[in-house]
Amino acid sequence: MILVQLVADGLLLGAVYALLSSGLTLIWGMMNVVNFAHGDFVMLAMYIAFVAVTFLHVGPAVFVPLAALMLFGLGVGVYFALIRHVMRGPMLAQILSTFGLGILLRYMVFWVFSANFVSLPNRMAGGVLAIAGLRLQDSRLLAGLMALLLTVGLHLMLTRTAFGSRLLAVAEDRTAAMLVGIRPDAMQALAWGIGAACAGVAGALIALFFYISPLVGDSLVLIAFVTVCLGGFGSIPGALVAGLAIGVIESLSAWFIGAAWQDVVVFALFLLALWLRPQGLMGKA
Amino acid sequence: MKTRVPLVLLGLAALGLPFVLHEVYYQRVAALVVLAAISASAWNLVGGYAGQVSVGHAMFFGSGAYGALLAYTVLGWPPIAGAPFGIAAALLLAVVVGLPTFRLQGHYFSMATIAAAELIAIAVGNWKLVGGAAGLMGPAAPRSIADLSFRSPLPYYYIFLLVLTILLLITARIERSRLGFYLRAIRGGERAARSLGVPAVRTKLAALLVSAGFTALAGSLYAVMIGFVDPESGLGLLVSVQMVIIAALGGAGTLWGPLIGAATLIPLEETTNAFFGGSGTGATFVVYGAIIVLISRFLPGGIAELWQLVRSRRRLRAA
């Protein structure tokens, strides 16, 4: 019975990782840019949720779309102000710029809200679904469901829509795409916007059951990077599978080996997987 | 011969700097600049010249730092005598982690190095024998001159400067050697380089070994000066990231880039901390983050690019 609960908890945690990495995969895969500020995008969304709940007294039905919308704007803005200029530079310039951006965002929030931990009212985390001896929190189930929806949605968007093919075309060959009349800047700005909006959805949902602080992105996002990489560069279904796998591995290793070693297990398995399959689980060689 | 003149001037300036900087605190900042320049220059061999962006160099830095302080706590030796152990451990790690990881490309390589370094950091934190989470302490009071425990930062400054000079000489040698060409070829495109007969893995490993050795030495020197290391300060992600940031800020893949980066970033860190740190607003990092963003936005190739800009403009004017 414990084992079932552990796996269920692991899957729900994995869904959080998948949720966190959805936007990251898009940006990473489509533009070959690692957004080191992704965790801080998520953190911003958590504060948007906090402010919306505290001052406007609204629920998730309002603050999740609100966070998505605001982060979309931020993503597009960041693209035009910064990313567009560093994208064609060396990979190091991208690391430098998004890392700097992350610090900047984090400490601007720090300045306004101070370092104190806050949290949404506990009632917002919703009830607990108790079935067959399992105890699952509503808000976590909601997050899991959204992770699934986002993954499917992004995947369909990339593979089934004209927008997706244009985006892929730009990712494949910028010049060629321009020749057939695609405006790469517009495409990539949209991709950044959507990627950031995913971070917005993720942050707003995670805020329901997690604590909020200016540095919260740090603790959440490192595993999300591993998730994206393990799933395979730019593979959106891959990130979901990898996220769920990592969640279950963490949960089981915390039980059987000890929580102090769970990240060691994850990193070791990750390295092993990469050495065996250098392009990630579902990435193209 | 003409190019030697600025070099000699730079050397003299570095040697004479402490005579201009009378305040001990500035002397310490100068020593920290040189120390950071050592590890960033060492990182530059792999991350800059070969274009293999490692974000796991903390594992080598930590090897050096732990080697030094383990020699003191376990054997009672002066910490610096542990540096060879630290360097040996780093070389071993470089082979064990490097060989399989070098198959990976681009971001996969970066992520794998992060994972390897984090894995080691957590393992060391859980391992009581090497100090665990509490870390290791150097001699509380110097027992002899060999403990290299000085009140003044100047001895550190000159020791660090010596090491940096050696490293820069080696780097300059490599730059002009066949290894240097191979490395740049790999950065330009590994597949193409291979097809031209560049032994990619052997080349990258050679660069990594030199890089890891010097990074470990930097770690030992850090431990000797600070007198303390724990998993976070010796092996943490930020240790790796700082090397990357400094090299990238100054100009990765150039001889002077890491030094320029260190001479910019370390005083920037210290100044913002001195100025805003006490305010408790986090302004330190707002300024710090903003400056990094601005530099990357306007000088994507690092500050060294300014130099090239100036030079090319001058050439234009001359033409």
Next chain:
Amino acid sequence: MTLSRRTVLVAPALALPAILRVSAAHAAAAVRIGAIFPLTGAMASAGDAIRSGVELLVDLINTANPNLAPIPLMATAGLPRLGGAKVEIVFADGQNSPAVAQSDALRLITQQHVVALTGAYQSGNTLTASAVSERYGIPFVNGESVATNLTTRGYKWFFRTTPIGPDIAKLYLDFLASVQKSGMKTSKIALVHDTSEYGVSVADTIKKAAAERKTPVALDVAYTNGTSDVSAQVLKLKQAAPDAAIFISYTSDAILFMKTMHVQNYKPPILIGDDSGFSDPSFITTVGSLAQGVLDRSAFVPGKPGSNAAKINALYKKKTGRELDDTTARSMTGLLVLCDAINRAGSTKPDAIRAALGATDLMPAQLFIGYKGIKFNAQGQNILASALMVQLDGTEYQAVWPSDQASAKLVLPFKGWT
């Protein structure tokens, strides 16, 4: 060319602190004390609370507050033995880095010319910062770092007022033994701790002390600080069903544990938090409603109206809108002891301050914290440091044990949420 470029790069760094010094120079008569705390980074939430407390204490010292009279330096404005000189605090941010804290100490001593230092919260930061003050012969009073080795280095200039590991372990075991006498089982103890220096050192001392009393710790759950999920850890507790669970956790994890125990509907009969995370005011604002009846190790309780502690707490609340927490109160006490020693020394000469610190002998009535007094041994450790058990009721912790210091009745088992 080369020279000038180098100068350009370094020059701003050199000029800025110089400007700072000029602006501070006008307050020449003031006694300057350096305070290093983590004001950014992962520990900033604690550092921020301490900073407010330090500011409050210095305000109280610098103005006349006869209503706080039993506390040294409160009745008069400034330091009377130094002609009413004001105390001026120069804050520095040690971040989460021992190297930065060390730089801070050097800067404060050589540039800001502070006469003494206090701080630096994380034991690693305190260790490296105090190494500098030792070399310069400047007194360093620490009020909150618990690593045992800080006072075993043979340092002449380092003093510590806070209780440390062995004191803490004794408190818990004595408390549990006394609860057992009242008829509730307490022999099966579980420890939950993070793998930070703090978590491991406190857990190890408790394990050792428990083994010596022939009641070895039954379950030891270690996890990494800043983890994103603690479900498995809570399940472990739930399955082992200990009589008492002791949590040694920082704020973020403490919050997460309460939320997760709520989801898993698990309540240990006795839930003890070891200060830090559970004392953080944001613990109460975020999960206080899930943690009713949680016990916490603390040296500070506001206590009865009219007591020193209640008055200081009211002032702190007025300034910040939050309750004064234990860690902040301990840091403030460290600074109070330092200022008192400087005053008694009647001089800002390091040797005089050190001698005065060594001769410190404060009574409980002179403090606003629950120590049995302040008196340093040869190593600089306060031998009268102690702590008590407090229990969360509503949004406030009340002292519940030992009974002679209790302000409320101990209520068991742990109630949690309703």
